[in-house]
Amino acid sequence: MTGPMIERELVIVGGGPAGMAAALAAHGQGVRDILLIERDQFLGGILNQCVHTGFGLTYFKEVLTGPEYADRFVTKINSTPAIETSLRTFAVALSRTKVLTVIKPGRLQNIAARALIMATGCREKTREMIHIPGTRPAGIFPAGLAQKLINVEGLLPGNEVVIVGSGDIGLIMARRFTLEGAKVRAVIEIESASRGLVRNLTQCVYDFDIPVYFNHMISRIHGKDRVEKVEVVKVDGQRRPIPGSKFELSCDTLLVSVGLIPENELIEMAGVRLDEKTNSPVSEAPNTTAIPGLFVCGNAYKVYDVADSVTADSQLCGRLAAEYLLKIQGDSFRPLSPLEKPCKRR
C-alpha cells in the first residue's frame, strides 16, 4: 500500500439517496465518525437528473421531484457535523481488509474503514449487452444519458426517437422527448408486458399516443454516421424472430432502456463473489457480503423500482453497520453527542 493512510469508523461510498439514508441511519444509531464520499460535485446521485415528479409518495407522503427528494436528505446531511462529506472523490480500489483507495483533486488516499457501506447505485445495460446487431453510428443513447443531456445540460439528442425496452427511464424519456418537440416513433419491448411502472406507461406513453410494440425486438440498426433507421421484428414465446414480421422505423435516435445492473466492481475487486445474473453480492443475509463489516445497500444491492424503497433498504443497512461497529468495539464503543468532534482512532 502506498500513499498516506487514514482510519475511519464508517465509510460510505456513494452520495445518492442510498448513501445519504445509510449515513443518517447509522448516525441515528450513535455512530459518530462517518465519511460519505461522492465522485460528483454534489450529493444526490441520479436523483439530480430526475426532474419529473413521483418521488417520496410513501416516505414523505408527498409528491416530489427527484432533486427535491434528494434535497431533503442533503439538508440533513449538511446539518449533521458527524457526517463528513467528501465530494469529487473517486473510489478506485478496495481491498479484502476494507482499505479503500480514493482519488480526489490533488491527492490519492488510502482509507482503512472499520465498517464500509457501498451505495454505488447501478448502471444501465447497454445496446452491446443485448447484442443488437447492425452499425455503430452516433445517436444511440442509454436512456439515462439522454435524460441527463436534456434535463441537466439542456441538450436535445435527436428529433425522431425509437425507444428499445420499456424500463421506467425509457418511458419517462418518451414523454420528455415529446414535450421537447421531438417525435417518439415507438417503444419496442421484447416481453409481453412493460417492465416499468403502470403509471409511467399510462402517463408517459399512452397519453401521448406513442405506439408500444410488445413481443418485438430491434433486429438491426442502420446508419453510417448517425442512426437512420431500425429494423423491428416480432418474436415468439422463446424470443425467436417470427419470419415475415419485419418492418422498419426511420429515426435519428435510439434510446436503450433495457434494465439496470448494480455497480459492484469495487467489492468484486475485494474478493466478494457476485451473482452471475444480477451482479448483486452473494451473501447469507440482506445487505451483507462475505467480508465482515462490508455492506451494500440501495440499487447496488438490488435494483429497486422507486427511491422510497432504496431509502428504506439503506436505512436498514445503516443500522446493520452501526450494530456491527458496536459488536466489534464492545465496551470501548461509546456513542458521542453530535457536538463532539468525530472520533479519529489512533
Place this chain on the structure above:
Amino acid sequence: MFDVAIIGGGAVGTSIARELSRYKLLVVVLEKEEEPAFGVSKSNSGIIHPGTQNPPGLLKSRLCVEGNRLTRVIAQELGVDFKEVGELIVAFTEEEIFRLHRLLEDARALRVPGVRMVDQVWLRGHEPHLSPRVKAALFAPTAGIISPYRLVYDLAENALRNGVQIHTDSRVTAIENTRPHFIVHTSKGPFKAKYVVNAAGLYADGICRMLGITDVAIKPVKGEEFILDKKRAYLTNHLIFPLPSQSTKGILVIKTADGNPMVGPTATEAESKEDLSTSQEGLEKVFSAVKRMVPEINEKDIIAYFAGLRPKAGEDFIIRSEQAAHGCITVAGIQSPGLTAAPAIARMVTRLLRQQGLGLRRKILFHGHRKRSVHLFAVKPAETQKLIEQDPGYGDIVCRCEMVSAKEIRDAILRGATTLDGIKFRTRCQAGRCHGSFCTTRVMKMLAGERGIPVTAVTKRGKGSEVVKHDRADD
C-alpha cells in the same frame, strides 16, 4: 511542392510517413477522415503476428517476420505498449497435429524465432482454461499485442514532430500526372508532389484508377469481433488460434493491449466498403468457434463489438512502383498481417522511392523518441500519487470504468483528438462496460471547450456524426 504525398493515414501511411521523416524531405499525408486511424487500422485484432500462418513464398510472409522485429523497436521508441504474449495454434486430432508440424517447418523456413510444439502437460500448466480436448499446440513466443490506434496516433505524432504535414478531412478526388510531378486534388485543395504513395487501404484501387492503373481491385472481407469484460482476462495467457484455413487465420481468442479479451474475427464478403455492420450470425459463429477452444467463454460478457474490413487484392500484398505512372508507389491489398508488416512495408516503400530517383539524405536531428503518454489504468498507485502531485488534473477522474482522468483527456485533445472516438481510441475513456453512459456529457463539454466549438458540433467520428441535435440555450 512536396517531395512525397502519402495518401492514407492508417498504419501503413503513418509508418511510411515516419520512416520518410528521417530524411530531408517535404512529406504530406492526406487522409479523408477527420482523424488518422479511422480506416481499417482502427478495427482489427491488434496482433503483432510472429509469421507462423503464411506460406513462405509470399511477400506478406517475409514482411510479417521483419515487421514483428521492427515493431518492437518502434514501440520502444514511441512509448507504445507492446506485450509479447506468445501464441498457441491448437490441434484437436492426430491429423491436426500433423498439420502443425507442417506449419512448424514453414515457420522455420521463414526464420520465425523460437517456434516449437508443446504437449498437453505444458498446456495444462500454462493455459489452464483451454479445452482438455486440445491435444497439442504450436507455440510461437514472439507473437505480441499492441493497441493499433495508439500505435498509429503515436507514429503520426512523431512524424509531425519531424516535419511531416498531416491533413485530415482531405479526401483525394483526382490526381493529375503533370510529369515530372503530380497534382493531387483533395476536398481541401490541390497538393503538388514529386512522388505519390498510395496507401489508401480499402480505396487503394480507386486511387490507382485516378492514375490510370486498372489491374488492382480490392474486395472488402468483413471480420466481426467481440470484446469481453476485463473481468475475464484470466481466461487465457496467450493468443489462441485454431489451425488456419486456406484464406484466414480462423476465429481466435485474443488478448488486447487494453486488457479485455476479444474473440473473432469472422471472414465474410462485405456488401460494400462502408459496411461495418455486425450480425447475429457473426456472433453465433464466433462464440461456437471459440468455445470449442476455451469452453468458459460466454456471450454474457460482451461489452462491445465491431466489424473491420480487410482490403483484399488477391492472396498477397501488392507493393510496387508503377511503370505507367513513374513516381507512384502502390501499396494495396494490405490485409492481415498488415498492422504487423507496416514498418517493414515502410522500409520497402522507401527503397522503391529511392530506386525511382528520390534522393534520401538523413536529417542530422531526427527525433526518434516520443514521451510515453500517461494512462492511469496502467500505472501503479505510487506513481498515480506522484502524477496527481504534479498535476491535479490526474486526480479528476472522468471515466469511471477505465479510470481516465481529465488531464489525460485534455492531453489527447492537445495531441490532436477532435472527436469522441479519437478521445476513446487514445485514452480508453468511454470504452468500458458502461459505454460512456456516465462520462459522455463531460467529455463533450471538454472537447467543445478546448476546441472553442459549440457542444452541438461535437461529433462521434466526424461530420454527420454529431452527438446532439439542439442546444436549448440557443432557442
